[in-house]
Amino acid sequence: MLTNPTGKVTQGQFSFLPDLTDAEISMQIQYGLNKGYAWSVEYTDDVHPRNTYWDMFGMPMFDLKDPAGVLLEVNTCRKTFPNHYIRLMAFDSTRGIESVAMSFIVHRPPQETGYRLERQEVQGRSLRYTTHGYPMDKPENSRYGK
Amino acid sequence: MNAPAYNLPGITPQPAMGASPAPEASVNDTGARTVAEVMAQTQVQQVMDALDHDLVGLKPVKTRIRDIAALLVIDRLRMNLGLAAQAPSLHMSFTGNPGTGKTTVAMRMAQILHELGYVRSGHLVAVTRDDLVGQYIGHTAPKTKEVLKKAMGGVLFIDEAYYLYRPENERDYGQEAIEILLQVMENQRDDLVVILAGYKDRMDTFFQSNPGMNSRIAHHIEFPDYAEDELAQIAHHMLEIQNYKLDDEAQQAFKRYLQLRKQQPHFANARSVRNALERARLRQASRLFANPHQALTAEDLSTLRAQDILASRVFQSQKASS
Numbered sequence: 261m262l263t264n265p266t267g268k269v270t271q272g273q274f275s276f277l278p279d280l281t282d283a284e285i286s287m288q289i290q291y292g293l294n295k296g297y298a299w300s301v302e303y304t305d306d307v308h309p310r311n312t313y314w315d316m317f318g319m320p321m322f323d324l325k326d327p328a329g330v331l332l333e334v335n336t337c338r339k340t341f342p343n344h345y346i347r348l349m350a351f352d353s354t355r356g357i358e359s360v361a362m363s364f365i366v367h368r369p370p371q372e373t374g375y376r377l378e379r380q381e382v383q384g385r386s387l388r389y390t391t392h393g394y395p396m397d398k399p400e401n402s403r404y405g406k
Numbered sequence: 407m408n409a410p411a412y413n414l415p416g417i418t419p420q421p422a423m424g425a426s427p428a429p430e431a432s433v434n435d436t437g438a439r440t441v442a443e444v445m446a447q448t449q450v451q452q453v454m455d456a457l458d459h460d461l462v463g464l465k466p467v468k469t470r471i472r473d474i475a476a477l478l479v480i481d482r483l484r485m486n487l488g489l490a491a492q493a494p495s496l497h498m499s500f501t502g503n504p505g506t507g508k509t510t511v512a513m514r515m516a517q518i519l520h521e522l523g524y525v526r527s528g529h530l531v532a533v534t535r536d537d538l539v540g541q542y543i544g545h546t547a548p549k550t551k552e553v554l555k556k557a558m559g560g561v562l563f564i565d566e567a568y569y570l571y572r573p574e575n576e577r578d579y580g581q582e583a584i585e586i587l588l589q590v591m592e593n594q595r596d597d598l599v600v601i602l603a604g605y606k607d608r609m610d611t612f613f614q615s616n617p618g619m620n621s622r623i624a625h626h627i628e629f630p631d632y633a634e635d636e637l638a639q640i641a642h643h644m645l646e647i648q649n650y651k652l653d654d655e656a657q658q659a660f661k662r663y664l665q666l667r668k669q670q671p672h673f674a675n676a677r678s679v680r681n682a683l684e685r686a687r688l689r690q691a692s693r694l695f696a697n698p699h700q701a702l703t704a705e706d707l708s709t710l711r712a713q714d715i716l717a718s719r720v721f722q723s724q725k726a727s728s
Contacts, residue, residue: 324555329558
């Protein structure tokens with residue numbers, strides 16, 4: 261695969277690296293906590309690059325001191341949605357910033373099928389391009405296997 | 407599929423992380439072989455000294471903390487020699503009469519355990535029933551879990567823990583909170599230390615009706631009542647912090663006050679001492695207030711006299727009865 265050398269969805273931080281271990285995820289969480297970010301867990305089975313809003317898994321976690329609490333939530337989410345993509349997001353609530361400061365994928369379905377490029381011929385020789393995920397024709401919650 | 411299909415120049419394939427635990431063990435080896443060497447490397451001695459200095463009495467509590475500290479030192483030595491050292495279960499229950507220092511010790515416990523290296527961040531989250539138990543079905547679990555997540559890496563202190571269980575109402579949501587608590591206490595022993603506190607008799611009933619809770623708590627510590635001289639010492643400590651002192655007569659008067667107060671109902675040990683001193687401060691203030699033209703020295707302003715204490719209601723009732 262030349263277009264996607266890692267063979268996996270690359271979104272957010274660290275996505276070109278091998279998957280982070282729990283210990284490495286903890287260190288990232290700790291970094292965010294030290295900065296005063298609030299972590300939240302989100303999941304989806306539609307990882308189209310334009311799909312910005314994934315589903316929230318529980319509330320964002322404010323006032324935490326230790327990564328164990330966030331990791332607990334990640335593991336609960338992994339158990340509930342083993343065939344979904346799960347990402348961690350760090351929200352910076354500083355006035356004037358108030359946006360997501362970190363975001364990375366912490367869990368992937370066992371089989372990632374990726375996206376294909378679709379070409380549509382319009383108006384003579386013009387082409388329109390779009391990306392289409394292979395599993396997207398299946399209904400929600402069954403796209404990467406039950 | 408997840409393995410990269412490319413090679414970065416100059417990089418040899420690394421084995422997966424955590425695949426070789428053997429070299430990690432030697433990283434932890436600090437080379438110490440005696441207790442004294444470990445003590446020198448850690449803050450155990452300072453923690454124990456500070457505890458002896460700051461807290462009056464409380465023998466059983468200090469003994470238990472000493473034991474826990476000793477275990478830490480021995481565990482370090484075991485680790486240095488490559489023997490398995492499992493993190494001990496540190497959940498505690500503090501029982502005792504009002505004002506015996508349960509909350510004060512819990513506040514310090516977080517700091518102590520952090521300095522001993524048992525908890526990672528050493529903060530204390532103090533909660534009561536209201537913070538754990540919800541008001542409607544499905545409210546309790548998220549509420550309890552949120553509190554638990556906040557407390558991770560530190561100490562969760564549940565004051566008046568017996569309120570969690572209300573036997574008179576079988577649909578009470580407290581039971582749900584207890585179950586979640588038990589699960590986390592068991593599964594995340596490394597992340598969180600839970601301390602339950604409450605009055606002795608009510609906690610005994612609580613543990614009887616929740617045997618699971620009883621068996622998951624390794625340390626049941628009972629806080630004894632203070633002796634009179636210990637109470638006097640506590641008063642001295644409290645005043646010292648506030649920059650006050652008792653003169654000689656006042657000290658005698660305060661000792662008598664304690665003797666009398668102890669026999670009265672609702673005596674709450676250190677808390678009663680604190681209240682008595684607060685009232686003495688008020689009386690001192692109005693005594694000084696009565697002479698508006700007197701120049702007051704620092705000595706005047708910081709000394710509590712016998713008359714400030716003897717004006718107490720405790721002495722009045724004694725006079726009335728005799």
